[in-house]
Amino acid sequence: MASSQEDSGKKRKKKNLVPELPASVNTEKSVLGAVLKNNQLFYEDFLNLEKKDFYLKTHQIIYKAIKEVFQEHDRCDLVALVEYLRDRDLIDAAGGLSYVSELPDGVPHLETIEHYVKILKEKTLKRELFYLANNLISSVTEEVTPSEEILDMAQVKLLELAEGGVSKGFVKVEQIHNVFLEELEKKRKGYNPGLSTGFIDIDKRTGGFQKQNLIIVAGRPGMGKTAFALNVAYNVAKRGGCVGIFSLEMSKEELYKRLVSLDSGIFSNKIRDGILTAEERERIYDSANNISNMNIFIDETGGISIMELNARAKRLYDIHKCDLIIVDYIQLMKAGKYIESRVSEVSLISRGLKELAKELNIPIIAISQLSRAVEQRPGARRPRLSDLRESGAIEQDADLVMFVYRPEIYFPNETRLGGIAEIIIAKHRNGTIGSELLIFTGATTKFSNASLPDKEAILETLAGLE
Numbered sequence: 001m002a003s004s005q006e007d008s009g010k011k012r013k014k015k016n017l018v019p020e021l022p023a024s025v026n027t028e029k030s031v032l033g034a035v036l037k038n039n040q041l042f043y044e045d046f047l048n049l050e051k052k053d054f055y056l057k058t059h060q061i062i063y064k065a066i067k068e069v070f071q072e073h074d075r076c077d078l079v080a081l082v083e084y085l086r087d088r089d090l091i092d093a094a095g096g097l098s099y100v101s102e103l104p105d106g107v108p109h110l111e112t113i114e115h116y117v118k119i120l121k122e123k124t125l126k127r128e129l130f131y132l133a134n135n136l137i138s139s140v141t142e143e144v145t146p147s148e149e150i151l152d153m154a155q156v157k158l159l160e161l162a163e164g165g166v167s168k169g170f171v172k173v174e175q176i177h178n179v180f181l182e183e184l185e186k187k188r189k190g191y192n193p194g195l196s197t198g199f200i201d202i203d204k205r206t207g208g209f210q211k212q213n214l215i216i217v218a219g220r221p222g223m224g225k226t227a228f229a230l231n232v233a234y235n236v237a238k239r240g241g242c243v244g245i246f247s248l249e250m251s252k253e254e255l256y257k258r259l260v261s262l263d264s265g266i267f268s269n270k271i272r273d274g275i276l277t278a279e280e281r282e283r284i285y286d287s288a289n290n291i292s293n294m295n296i297f298i299d300e301t302g303g304i305s306i307m308e309l310n311a312r313a314k315r316l317y318d319i320h321k322c323d324l325i326i327v328d329y330i331q332l333m334k335a336g337k338y339i340e341s342r343v344s345e346v347s348l349i350s351r352g353l354k355e356l357a358k359e360l361n362i363p364i365i366a367i368s369q370l371s372r373a374v375e376q377r378p379g380a381r382r383p384r385l386s387d388l389r390e391s392g393a394i395e396q397d398a399d400l401v402m403f404v405y406r407p408e409i410y411f412p413n414e415t416r417l418g419g420i421a422e423i424i425i426a427k428h429r430n431g432t433i434g435s436e437l438l439i440f441t442g443a444t445t446k447f448s449n450a451s452l453p454d455k456e457a458i459l460e461t462l463a464g465l466e
Contacts, residue, residue, distance in 0.1 A: 022126035023055035024119055031116045032062055033107035039075050042066070045113045053120040055127070058095040062103070065090065078104060125161065132157050155307035156335055156348065195323055195363055198235025200449050201436040202423060206400065209324070209363035210430065214354040214397055216330075218368040218388055219404035220375070224421065227445040228404050229326050229365050230255065233296060234262050242295035242322040246309055248332035252298040256291065258445055263287035267443040295320060305334050306352035317360050325360070327353065329367035330394065347393035354397040368394060370403075380462065381410055385426050401427035406440060407462055414461075421447060422462055435459055 031049070035041045046066075054060045065084050069076040082100060085091040094100055132154070139150045194208020209215055209232075219225040226249075233243040247255055261268040264287035266280050276284065297316055301308075313325055327333070335348040350366075357364040370387040383403040388394050395401065403424040407417045421440040425433050437450040437458060452458060 021055065021130060022123045024123055025056055025059075027116050027119050027123075028054050028056060028059045029103060030107055031113055031120065032059060032066065033103040033105070034110045034113050034116070035066060036076065036078055036081065036104045037107060037109055038111075039070075039077075041110065041113050042070055042076070045117045048117050049120060050124075053124045055123065058093065058099070061085075061090055061094045062100065065094070128161055132161070152305070152334075155305050158307060195236060195241070196239070197232045198238075199232075199423075199436070199438060199447070202438075205425060205434065205436060206428065206431060209365070210399070211361050211363060212358045213363045213399035213429075214350070214357050215363055215365045215400045215402065216368050216388070216394060216398040217365055217402050217404065218370055218383065220370050220383070222409065223404045223406055224440055224442075224445065224447070225367050225404045226250065226328050227258070227440075228421075228423075228447055229328060229367055230258055230445070231262065231447045232365065233324065233326055234259060234294075236324050237294040237296050240295075241324065242320050243297070243324045243326065244313060244316045244320075244322045245296065245298045245326045245328070246304060246312075247298055247300050247328050248302055248304060249328060250300075252300045255298055259291045259296070260284060260287045261444045262446050263290055265444055265446075268445060269443070295322075297322070303332065303334055306349045307335075309333070310352060310356050313356055313360065317362070322360075323362055325356070325362065325364045327364065327366045329369060331369045343393070350393045350397040366398075380407065382422075382462070383424065383426075395427065398427060399429040400425065416458065416461065420450075420458065422459075435462070 031046070035046050049063070051060050051063060054063050062081070062085075065081055066076050069080050069084050073080065078101065082091070082097065085094050085100065091097055091100065136150065136154055139145050139153075140147075194203070194206065194210050196203050196208045197206075217225050217229050230245075233245060237243050245255065257268060257271050260266075261271055264280075264283045266276070266284060266287075270276060270280065271284065297320070299312060304312075309327070316322055316325075330346065330349060330353075333349050335345040335352075353364055353366050368388055370383050374381050374383055374387050382405055385395050385401060388401070403426055405422045405424055407414070407420060407422065411417055419439050419441070421438045423436045423438060425435070427433065437452060437455055439448045439450050440446070441448070
């Protein structure tokens with residue numbers, strides 16, 4: 001007898017080892033009943049829900065029915081819902097006539113179900129994390145898939161879940177009103193909410209780099225796109241800002257030497273070779289001290305995944321409240337081996353960077369390569385949006401696309417164009433497109449403001465080279 005009781009105790013314990021999936025059936029029922037009582041909720045909060053947000057199969061059927069009745073009649077009451085279910089022989093699958101009829105019972109006339117929607121979204125996310133964890137356990141215990149591939153798959157899936165997350169839902173414009181007026185008043189007093197690049201003409205055109213914006217800086221090899229981004233980083237840090245740089249191509253030592261060259265004005269090749277006069281050496285020491293006191297953080301991990309970059313950027317932000325993140329460059333990043341194609345991978349990476357910019361509420365500069373199609377064009381070979389490698393996803397997610405173009409590379413005999421760098425703003429979600437000019441000093445990789453009396457004439461010359 002004792003043995004039988006022990007066996008049954010073991011069975012109970014074993015059953016308890018299997019957790020129930022996260023769900024709130026009462027919340028699901030309340031949401032459905034509330035919408036039937038107040039149809040206005042359908043257009044405000046209910047539209048944020050999906051079929052998967054309902055755990056019970058019966059509730060999934062009712063949710064789908066309510067949506068379809070609304071799509072057809074622009075309203076849905078209990079009578080219309082029951083008629084829809086009966087016509088399609090779904091009334092029993094939806095829990096029966098009695099169950100459906102009782103949905104509005106006990107539910108007050110609500111003005112909002114936002115809180116309920118958040119609960120259901122949270123339960124959905126936890127269920128999907130549970131499914132992911134189970135799949136990972138299976139993959140690990142089966143010992144068929146390599147661990148690196150399992151890790152890549154986990155990172156991709158976690159990123160997809162993070163992108164979906166718990167939806168914020170609708171916000172009434174009244175809630176944005178005060179913030180808008182505040183910002184307008186600050187601008188009237190001369191406050192610029194954007195992050196200054198240190199380049200006057202670019203700041204005028206863009207208003208500075210805006211929070212939550214993904215800024216793509218692109219160009220062919222040797223045009224100075226990394227140098228441009230590093231110049232912006234230097235200018236931000238010099239004013240006391242904090243910058244995080246993910247360098248997937250250049251080492252941290254190379255970037256540091258470039259920063260010292262920028263600050264000191266000493267040619268980078270002289271710093272590299274160490275052939276310096278006493279006066280130059282003194283300037284180098286002073287600049288090295290200046291740079292070491294700046295809030296610039298460099299991560300040189302090669303082939304970093306978007307998931308790992310997100311995690312490290314968030315840690316950096318939590319500790320140092322950085323003002324700008326720079327990624328050099330997109331094509332050297334990975335989403336994971338789990339991704340079927342490179343186009344899908346780049347799409348996931350660019351979306352991940354945009355989501356990160358929104359979450360941290362700071363601008364992110366991502367450097368991108370251009371395709372070789374630029375070199376095959378006759379004339380000036382000025383870049384276009386279509387030249388972006390895997391351009392569809394990058395162009396779509398970017399708020400600002402800037403091309404670094406140095407015409408002297410293609411027209412070395414045009415003395416008027418020597419040292420000129422054209423910054424082509426090809427996409428600007430919140431402003432005008434066009435070109436601005438900077439001066440580029442190759443020996444120190446320094447970009448400077450261009451005080452050119454004949455700026456417009458030079459721009460006309462560049463346009464005429466096409």
